[in-house]
Amino acid sequence: MNNTxxxxxxxxxxxxxxxALEETVLLRYEKSLTxxxxxxxxxxxxxxxxxxxxxxxxxxxxxxFASFFSLLSKTKSTAEMALSRLSSRxxxxxxxxxxxxxxxxxxxxxxTTPITVETSLPFTSHLISPPSRAVExxxxxxxxxxxxxxxxxxxxxxxxxxxKAKLIRGFCHLYDGQEAxxxxxxxxxxxxxxxxxxxxxxxxFLGRGGGLFEAFSELMGRTTGxxxxxxxxxxxxxxxxxxxxxxxxxxxxxxxxxxxxxAQKYSKEEAVSFTLYGDGAANQGQLFEAxxxxxxxxxxxxxVCENNHYGMGTAEWRSAKSPAYxxxxxxxxxxxxxxxxxxxxxQACKFAxxxxxxxxxIILEMDTYRYHGHSMSDPGSTYRTRDEISGVRQVRDxxxxxxxxxxxxxIATEKELKDMxxxxxxxxDAAVAQAKESPIPEPSELFSNIYVKGFGAESFGADRKExxxxxx
Amino acid sequence: xxxxxxxxxxxxxxxxxxxxxxxxLVAPSRTNLPAARSSKRCIVAGGGSDxxxxxxxxxxxxxxxxxxxxxxxxxxxxxxxxxxLLLFEALQEGLEEEMDRDPHVCVMGEDVGxxxxxxxxxxxxxxxxxxxxxxxxxxxxxxxTGMGIGAAMTGLRPVIEGMxxxxxxxxxxxxxxxxxxxxxxxxxxxxxxxxxxxxxxVGRQLGAEHSQRLESYxxxxxxxxxxxxxxPYNAKGLMKAAIRSENPVILFEHVLLxxxxxxxxxxxxxxxLEEAEMVRPGEHITILTYSRMRYHVMQAAKTLxxxxxxxxxxxxxxxxPFDLYTIGNSVKKTHxxxxxxxxxxxxxxxxxxxxxxxxxxxxxxxxxxxxxxxxDVPTPxxxxxxxxxxxxxxxxxxxxxxxxx
Numbered sequence: 107m108n109n110t111x112x113x114x115x116x117x118x119x120x121x122x123x124x125x126a127l128e129e130t131v132l133l134r135y136e137k138s139l140t141x142x143x144x145x146x147x148x149x150x151x152x153x154x155x156x157x158x159x160x161x162x163x164x165x166x167x168x169x170x171f172a173s174f175f176s177l178l179s180k181t182k183s184t185a186e187m188a189l190s191r192l193s194s195r196x197x198x199x200x201x202x203x204x205x206x207x208x209x210x211x212x213x214x215x216x217x218t219t220p221i222t223v224e225t226s227l228p229f230t231s232h233l234i235s236p237p238s239r240a241v242e243x244x245x246x247x248x249x250x251x252x253x254x255x256x257x258x259x260x261x262x263x264x265x266x267x268x269x270k271a272k273l274i275r276g277f278c279h280l281y282d283g284q285e286a287x288x289x290x291x292x293x294x295x296x297x298x299x300x301x302x303x304x305x306x307x308x309x310x311f312l313g314r315g316g317g318l319f320e321a322f323s324e325l326m327g328r329t330t331g332x333x334x335x336x337x338x339x340x341x342x343x344x345x346x347x348x349x350x351x352x353x354x355x356x357x358x359x360x361x362x363x364x365x366x367x368x369a370q371k372y373s374k375e376e377a378v379s380f381t382l383y384g385d386g387a388a389n390q391g392q393l394f395e396a397x398x399x400x401x402x403x404x405x406x407x408x409x410v411c412e413n414n415h416y417g418m419g420t421a422e423w424r425s426a427k428s429p430a431y432x433x434x435x436x437x438x439x440x441x442x443x444x445x446x447x448x449x450x451x452x453q454a455c456k457f458a459x460x461x462x463x464x465x466x467x468i469i470l471e472m473d474t475y476r477y478h479g480h481s482m483s484d485p486g487s488t489y490r491t492r493d494e495i496s497g498v499r500q501v502r503d504x505x506x507x508x509x510x511x512x513x514x515x516x517i518a519t520e521k522e523l524k525d526m527x528x529x530x531x532x533x534x535d536a537a538v539a540q541a542k543e544s545p546i547p548e549p550s551e552l553f554s555n556i557y558v559k560g561f562g563a564e565s566f567g568a569d570r571k572e573x574x575x576x577x578x
Numbered sequence: 579x580x581x582x583x584x585x586x587x588x589x590x591x592x593x594x595x596x597x598x599x600x601x602x603l604v605a606p607s608r609t610n611l612p613a614a615r616s617s618k619r620c621i622v623a624g625g626g627s628d629x630x631x632x633x634x635x636x637x638x639x640x641x642x643x644x645x646x647x648x649x650x651x652x653x654x655x656x657x658x659x660x661x662x663l664l665l666f667e668a669l670q671e672g673l674e675e676e677m678d679r680d681p682h683v684c685v686m687g688e689d690v691g692x693x694x695x696x697x698x699x700x701x702x703x704x705x706x707x708x709x710x711x712x713x714x715x716x717x718x719x720x721x722x723t724g725m726g727i728g729a730a731m732t733g734l735r736p737v738i739e740g741m742x743x744x745x746x747x748x749x750x751x752x753x754x755x756x757x758x759x760x761x762x763x764x765x766x767x768x769x770x771x772x773x774x775x776x777x778x779x780v781g782r783q784l785g786a787e788h789s790q791r792l793e794s795y796x797x798x799x800x801x802x803x804x805x806x807x808x809x810p811y812n813a814k815g816l817m818k819a820a821i822r823s824e825n826p827v828i829l830f831e832h833v834l835l836x837x838x839x840x841x842x843x844x845x846x847x848x849x850x851l852e853e854a855e856m857v858r859p860g861e862h863i864t865i866l867t868y869s870r871m872r873y874h875v876m877q878a879a880k881t882l883x884x885x886x887x888x889x890x891x892x893x894x895x896x897x898x899p900f901d902l903y904t905i906g907n908s909v910k911k912t913h914x915x916x917x918x919x920x921x922x923x924x925x926x927x928x929x930x931x932x933x934x935x936x937x938x939x940x941x942x943x944x945x946x947x948x949x950x951x952x953x954d955v956p957t958p959x960x961x962x963x964x965x966x967x968x969x970x971x972x973x974x975x976x977x978x979x980x981x982x983x
Contacts, residue, residue: 302728334765343764350731351764355755361721362756365728372684372710372734395721402716555766556801558824 215245215517223511225450232432234439234468237457241449245517247293251448252508254292255285256527258309259505260534261318262478265308265325268538269482274325277354278339281309283446283477286504287412288313290451291380295459298375302350302363303382305340306412306476310382314349316342318534322541330544334551348377357383357390360409364396367407367467378406378462380455386417388431397467401438404466408458409435411471412445418480419489432471445472446502475502660841668810668842669699669831672817673737675846677707680735683821686713686722687739687776696741697777697836723749723774727756727826730770735821743778743830744790757826758801773820775829779870779920780968782834786956789964793897794926796828804897805851806830806869810840812895815849823851830897832870854901856908860890863914863978866905866931868894871918871969878974887978897927900934909935913944914981918969923951945981950974 220242229236262282268274281288284306291301292313303310308321316332324331325339333341333352340354350366353359363381370377387393388411400407411431415422422429432440439461443454454470461468475498479486486495512518518526663671677683685700691714694701704712715722719740726736740746746753753774760768780789796804803825807813813831820827857872858879867875872893879889890908894901909915915935919928928949935947950969957967 300732332765333763333767336765337763341763343767345764345767350728350768351760353756355751358724358751358756361724361752362728362731364721365725365730366732368725369729369732369734372729373732392718392720392724395716395718396725398716399718399721399725403713555762557803558761558769 216249218244218246220244221248221515223449225444225453226447226507227444227450229450229454230432230442232430232435232440232469233437234441234461236441237453239450239453241453243449243452245512245515248508248512248515248517251289251293252505252512252523253526253530254313255289255448255505255508256530257318257534258282258285258288258312260527260530261308261312261321264322264534264538266478266482268322268325273542274339274482275327276338277305278325278482279306279480280478280482281306281476283498283504284412284414284472284474285309286448286451286507287382287410287445287472287474289504290448291410291455293448293452294455295380296377297347298377299459300348300350300363300366300370300377300379301382302359302366302379303352304356304359304384304387305352305354306384307340307342307352311342311344311349311352314344314347316344316347316349318537319540322538323544326541326544327546328541328544329547329551330541334555335547336551336555357387357392359383360387360390360393361396363409364400364405364407367400367405367462368403371403371405376463378408378459380408380410382410382412384417385411385413385415385422385429385431386420386425388413388434389417389426397435397438397469400467401435406462407467408455408462409438409467409469411469412474413471414474414476416476416480416489418484421489430471432469435467435469438467438469440469440471442471442473445474446504446507448504448508660843662839662841663810664836665807665810665813665831665838665840666697666699666836668814668840669807669817670701670703672814673700673821674703674706676818676821677703677711680821682733683735683737684711684713684729685737685739686715686726688715688717688741690714690739695739697831697833699836700739719745719748720752724752724756726772726774727752727760727770730772730826731760731768735771735773737773737775737821740774740776742788742790742833743776743792744787746774746776746792747790747795750795753796753802753826753828754799758799761801761825769824770826771821771824772826773817773823773829774826775817775820775831777831777833777836779830779832779834780952780957780964783959783961783964784833784957785959789957791921791926791952793830794921794929797898797927797930801826802898803827803851804830805895806832806897807895808832808835808869808872808893810838811842812849812855812893814842815847816851816895818846818848819851822848827851830869834870835873849895852896852899852901854904855893855895856890856904857893858889858891860888860912862888862912862982863890863916864905864908864912865889865891865916865918865974865978866894867891867918868897868927869920871920874969874971875918875974878971878978881971881975882978885975885979887982889978894931900931902934902938905931905935906939909939910942913942915943915947916974916977916981917947917949917951918974919949919951920968921951923949923954926951948977948981950977 221244222240222242225239225241228239259282262280265274265278265280269278288309297315301310301314308325311321311332312318320330320332321342323329324333324335324337324342327335327338329335331337333343337343337352341352343349343351350362351359353362360381360383363379366379366381370379383393393409397409399405413422413431417425428434430442432442434440441454441458444450451472458468458470477486477495477499509523512523513520673685677685685703687695687700689696690700691704691709691712693714694704700712723738723746726738729736740749757770757772757774760770778791778793780791793804793806796802803823805816805820805827807816807829816829820829857876865875865879872891875891879891882889890912892904892908894905917928917931919926921927923929928951932947932949935943950973952969953967955967958964
C-alpha cells in the first residue's frame with residue numbers, strides 16, 4: 107500500500123466534511139504518527155488519524171494547506187477508480203465517523219446496547235462447524251476490554267523492570283501480547299468455570315479477579331501475596347475464583363485440568379474447565395492421555411492451546427510435525443482462533459463452553475504472540491528477529507485493535523483512552539509501591555501449610571516432653 | 579516427632595470424630611497380648627498390658643472415645659464377634675464403608691471397576707456405586723493421577739490405585755509436584771485429600787520391574803504421608819484413616835500379603851496414620867520392620883525365643899513421618915536396634931530410620947543400629963536369586979545374635 111491509498115481515503119472524508127476538516131486541521135494533535143501507515147492497512151481506520159497524517163505530511167514536508175487540497179483534488183479521478191477496489195469492510199467502517207460531528211465534546215460511552223463486530227479472521231474448525239464471525243459486544247464491554255488489557259500490559263512491563271531491579275528473582279514469564287486470550291475468555295465465562303494454566307499466569311490471575319497488589323507481592327515474595335509468598339511467579343492461585351494456577355512443569359496442568367472437569371461433572375455443576383497450555387506443551391504425552399480420558403468420559407473440558415509459535419527458543423515448525431494444534435485432538439473437535447482479537451476469543455470460548463457442556467471436550471487453538479522472550483532471562487531475539495516482533499506489535503497488537511474499535515464506534519476519543527492508560531499506569535505504580543512495603547514471611551512460615559493440620563510446626567524432643575524448638 | 583502426632587493421633591481420627599458416633603469409634607493404640615507371643619499369624623486385638631493402658635489413657639484424653647477403647651477390648655477378645663476375612667477383603671470393606679459414608683470418595687485406576695481390581699480390592703464396588711464413582715481408566719498413570727489430584731483440588735476425595743506401585747513411577751511428577759507441594763505453593767488454598775495406593779514389594783518371581791519398592795523414592799517428597807499396611811486389621815484401619823485425612827497419603831500394600839486371614843472387629847474403627855504398632859513387646863532388642871518383613875521377623879522371633887532372646891518387634895507402619903515416640907520408648911528400654919526392611923539398601927526407609935535414630939537416641943544405644951535390607955540389585959526372576967535378594971529369617975536371627983553379644 108502506498109500514498110495513493112492514503113490520499114484516496116482522505117479524499118473520501120474530505121468530500122463530505124470540508125469545513126470540519128479545515129477546523130480540525132487547525133487543532134493541535136500529536137505528531138507521533140509512525141504507526142499510521144500500518145493502521146491504514148487494516149479496516150479499522152479512523153478519520154481522526156487520517157487527518158493527523160495529513161497534518162503530519164503538511165508539517166513535515168512543509169506543504170501549504172492550499173497545495174495539500176489541490177493535490178487531493180488531482181487524485182480525485184484515480185480515487186474513484188481505486189475506491190471500488192477497496193475491500194467492503196473498510197468502507198463500511200468509514201461510514202460511521204463520516205456522519206458524526208468531529209468536534210462535539212462528549213463523555214465516554216458506557217451503554218450496553220449491543221454492537222455487532224465481525225472478527226478480523228474467520229474461524230478454522232476441525233470436526234465441527236465454526237461459530238459465526240459476528241460477535242455481539244457493547245461499549246461497556248469494549249471499554250472494559252481496553253482497560254483490563256492495558257492494566258495487564260502495564261503490569262507485565264512493571265514486572266519487567268522489577269525483575270531487572272532484582273526485586274523479582276527466579277523465573278518470570280511475561281504475558282504481554284497475549285492479553286486478548288485472558289480477557290476474551292473471561293468475557294465468555296463465569297467465576298464458577300475453572301481455569302488452569304501454566305507458568306505464564308500473571309494476567310490470567312488478574313483476569314480471574316486477582317488484585318495487582320497480591321500479584322506484585324507474590325512476585326516479590328511477600329506474605330501478602332496470593333500464595334503467601336511461597337509460590338512465586340509460577341504459582342498464582344485463586345480458589346474463590348476457580349483459578350487453579352500456576353504450574354511450573356510444562357504440560358502437568360493438562361491432567362489436572364481434566365480432573366477439574368471430572369469433578370465438575372461428578373458434582374453436576376454445569377460448569378466447564380479451561381485448561382490452557384502452550385505450543386511447547388502440546389507435544390507432551392500427558393496431554394493426549396488426558397484428552398483421551400476426557401473424550402471417553404465426556405468431561406466438560408476445554409483445552410486451549412495458546413500458540414505463541416515458540417516453545418522457549420524452539421519455533422513451532424522445529425518442534426511439531428503437525429503445527430495444526432487444533433486438529434491434534436484427532437477425534438476431538440477443534441477450533442483455531444485469532445488469539446490477538448479479544449472478540450474472536452470471546453466468541454470461541456462461548457461456543458466452546460456450550461459445546462463442552464453438551465458434547466464433551468473441545469480444543470481451541472489461540473493464534474497469539476508474546477513480545478517478551480520466554481522468560482526474563484531470555485532476550486527473545488536469538489531465535490526470532492526484532493522486525494518480526496515489532497511487525498506483530500504494529501499490525502496485530504490486541505490493545506490497539508480494541509482501541510481502534512472503540513474509536514471507530516465513537517465510544518471514546520483517543521485522548522480519553524490515553525488518559526485511561528495513564529490512570530492504569532498510576533494504579534500499577536501504586537500497587538508496586540505498596541507491595542514493596544509489604545512484609546517478608548516469618549521463618550515459621552517455612553513449616554506452615556506443608557500438611558493440613560500444621561503438622562511439623564513444633565519440633566519436640568524424641569520423648570515428646572521437651573519442646574526443642576517452636577517455630578512460631 | 580511432634581506431640582501433635584498424638585493429638586493428631588487422631589490426626590486422621592480427630593477430625594473424623596466430629597462427624598459420627600464416637601461410641602462406635604476406636605482409635606487404637608494397639609498392643610497385642612503377650613499371649614500372642616506364640617507367633618500366630620492371626621494377631622488378636624487386646625486391651626492388655628500396662629504399656630498399652632498408659633498409651634490408651636493418653637489417647638483417651640485427646641479423643642472423645644474414651645469409653646470405646648474398653649468396649650473394643652471386650653468385643654473382639656472376649657465375645658469374639660469379629661469376622662474373619664482376608665487382607666484384600668479388609669481393604670475392600672474399608673473402602674466401601676468410606677464410600678458409603680462420604681459421597682465425595684471415588685476410586686480411579688486401571689481395571690478397578692468392571693474387572694473388580696487386579697487384586698480384587700475393588701470387587702463389587704462398581705456395581706454398587708456406579709461408573710462415575712469407580713472409574714476404569716485407560717493405561718495412563720501420569721494422566722489419571724493428575725486427574726485425581728485436579729479433582730481433589732476442588733474437594734473430591736479420589737482413591738487412586740496403581741495396579742502395581744512400580745507403575746506410579748510414571749506419575750512421579752504429578753505425585754511430587756502437584757500432590758505433595760500444591761498445598762504449600764498455593765499458600766494453603768488447596769488441600770489434596772487423595773489416597774494413592776497399590777501393591778508393591780517383591781512377589782513370587784514377578785521380575786525386576788514388577789517387584790519395586792517405591793517407598794524410598796517417595797520418602798523425600800514434602801507434603802505427603804506414607805503408610806504401609808501389614809495385617810487385615812491395620813489395612814482396613816489405615817485405608818479409612820487415609821481417606822479421611824486431608825493430606826495426600828500413599829498407602830503401600832504388599833503383593834504377597836493380600837491373602838492373609840485375620841479376625842477383625844465388626845464395629846467401625848480407624849488406625850492412626852502416624853503411629854507404629856507394637857507387635858511383640860520384649861526386653862533385649864528392638865526390631866523395627868514394616869509390611870511383609872514383619873512376618874519374616876515374627877518367624878525369626880520364634881527361633882530367637884527358643885534360643886532365649888526376647889526381641890521387641892515394632893511394625894513402624896508410618897513410613898513418613900516416623901513414629902519416633904514409640905520407637906524412642908522402645909530404644910530406651912532395649913538399647914539395641916535392628917531394622918529389617920524390604921527396601922533397597924541405598925537410600926531406603928531403613929537408611930533414613932537409622933539416621934533418625936542415631937540423631938535422636940544416640941545416648942541410649944549400646945550398639946550401632948543395624949539395618950537389614952534388600953540387596954541393591956534389580957530383583958531377579960530366578961527363585962533362589964530372588965530369595966537372596968530379600969532378607970530371610972535366618973539372617974535376622976544371625977543379626978540379633980550378633981547385636982546382642
